[in-house]
Amino acid sequence: MTDICFLPATELAAAMSTGELSSREVTQAFLDQIDRVNPQINAVVTLAADSALAAADAADVRRTQGDSLPVLHGMPMLHKDTHATAGIRTTSGSPLLADNVPDTDELLIERLHTAGAISMGKTNVPEFAAGSHTFNPVFGTTYNPYGLTKTVGGSSGGAAASLATGMTALADGSDMGGSLRNPAAFCNVVGLRPTTGRVPSEPGAFGHFSLSVQGPMARSVEDVALLLSAMAGPDLRAPATxxxxxxxxxxxxxxxxxxxxxxxxxxxxxxxxxxxxxAAAINKAGETFASLGADVHPAMLDLSGANEAFLIRRGWQFAANFGPLLDAHPGGLKDSIVWNVERGRELSGADLARAMALTAELYQRTREFFTEYDALLLPTTQVSPFDTAMEYPTQINGQPLATYLEWMRSCSDISATGAPAISMPAGFTDDGLPIGLQIVTQYRAEKKLLQIARLFETATRYAETRPPVC
Incomplete structure (x- = not known):
């Protein structure tokens, strides 16, 4: 049964469509793996075993009736605990929502269900998905399966750890400043931040102007593509798709x-x-592409103004989203959320106008850069997985960091561009902790991005190294 849990999602989908495997058999295998592994890493925080098995039985009946089957027919998966799931607790890692059970699915979950996916439960997040270290006062800390004293990153940290340990073959996530890419890098899996607008998101308070996107995570590029095929596509409820x-x-x-x-x-x-x-692992990735015949050049996208634009837009969104909650519940939110709200409340209309102008300039420079290059190779993270006792790194290479966000700029500056970016397994540190390669491409060029990522994956096979807890 454990072997089922590490089969590619593409193979599981094919086997369930033909009846070689039943959805119940696959769902039960994942539930058993959760029972066995999750106590060690605390990645799955709410389980919906009974409803998942009932849905699996219904999927198996549907297959025998000769119906046309959707792309994720009978596929059990886990959802990020910030994504609203009807009838399944959705807490965002906050005591204020500890007992929250939504009445309806949000758009992403609705799409996944339409595509045939089965909801097994929810994965852990930082409180309100703020920060790239997964811990919160409701469920505690998620531990890295490659080193149980280390962080899984965040905010899709529980999702990444679940994938790495075979507790799911597919997982959804979201990314403002690196929340799909950072935990993918820390857990040796694949996380794709799509072009802004590729995956419709609703409810969404910021419509055209949101920094955050939703996207797929998996253990392979082909599985990420499979999940993206179910997530992406237009929907009039989301204005920028x-x-x-x-x-x-x-x-x-x-x-x-x-x-x-x-x-x-x-x-x-x-x-x-x-x-x-x-940095050494990224240079080695460049050598890998060169050995395949690619023309590889040292070059960097001009990210002038990216950090300023990101911080202004992030502060603005935090003030709007969490300011009323902070006012209603003084002391009810963690310090980093309060800090973001306070920064947002200091902003003026002129600040927002400057952020929008910087973003527009950044867009054009990015577009022009990718008329010369097919892809840009970068580190996903600036640090390797750090001790869970730390909330965030305060220095890198002995250089002090100004804010709790500074160690995430390798992701957040790319977020400010709006371009698609994927984190790929790229090797391990001397003490066996995963390293991620970030590949960035032209706007709306996810197909090319997936092709390039697949070339690297096939040439290196880093993703095949399972964590010790498995």
Whole structure:
């Protein structure tokens, strides 16, 4: 049964569509793996075993009736605890929502159910998904399966750890400043931040202007593509979505690497410090692409103003989203959320106008950069997984960091561009902790991004190294 848990989602989907495996058999295998592994890492925080098995039985009946089957038919999966799931507790890791059970699914979950997915439960997050270290006062800390004293990152940390340990083959997440990519890097899995608008999100208070996107996580690029095919596509409830149908992402077409022109910056252009072992792994990734025949050049996207634009837009969103909650519950939110709200409340209209202007300039520079290069290789994270006793790193390579967000700039500056980016397993530190390679491409070029990521995955096979707890 454990072998089932580590089969690619693409193979599980094919086996369930033909009846080689039943949905009940697959769902039970994952539930058993959760029972066995989760006590060690605390990644799954709410379980819906009975309803999942009932849904699996219904999926098995549907298959025998000759109906046309959706892409994720009978596929059990876990959802991030910030995503509203009807009848399943959704807490966002906050005591204020500890008993919250939504009446309806949000749009992402609705889409996944339409695609045939079965909800097994929820994965742990930082409180209100703030920060890239998964701990909260409701469920506690999630521990890294590659080193049980280390963080899984965040905010989709429980999702990443669940994937790494075979407790699910697919997981959803969201990403404002790195929440799909950072935990993927820390847990040796794949996390894709799509182009802004690729995956429709509703409810969403910021419509066209949101920094946050939703996206897929899995153990392989093909599985990420499969999940993206169910998530993506237009929906009029979300004002900024792109028109291309999700089904177009289900298959990754072969690519000739000799046609690729790739930029690489292992030190993130010197904008912020990067640990030496991580920079070395990124340089090695560049050598891998060169060995495949790609034309690899040291080059860096001009990210001038990206950090300022990100911090202003983030503060603005936090003040709007959590300011009323902070006023109603003084002392009810963690310090980092309070800090973000306070920064947002200090902003003026002129500040917001400057952030929008900086974002527009950044968009054009990014677009122009990717007319010359097919992809940019960067570190996903500036640090390796740190001790869970730390809330966040305060220095890198002996250089003090100004804020709790500074160690995440390798992701957050890319978020400010709105371009698609994927984190890929790229090796391990000397003490066996995962390292992530971030690959960025042109706007709306997720197909090319997945092709390039698949080339690297096939050439290196880092993702096949399972954590010790398995």
């Amino acid at each position: 792109l028109d291309e149908p999700g089904a177009s992402f289900a298959r990754i077409e072969p690519m000739e690497p000799g046609t690729l022109r790739i930029a690489i910056s292992a030190d993130f252009g010197g904008l912020t410090p990067v640990e030496a072992q991580i």
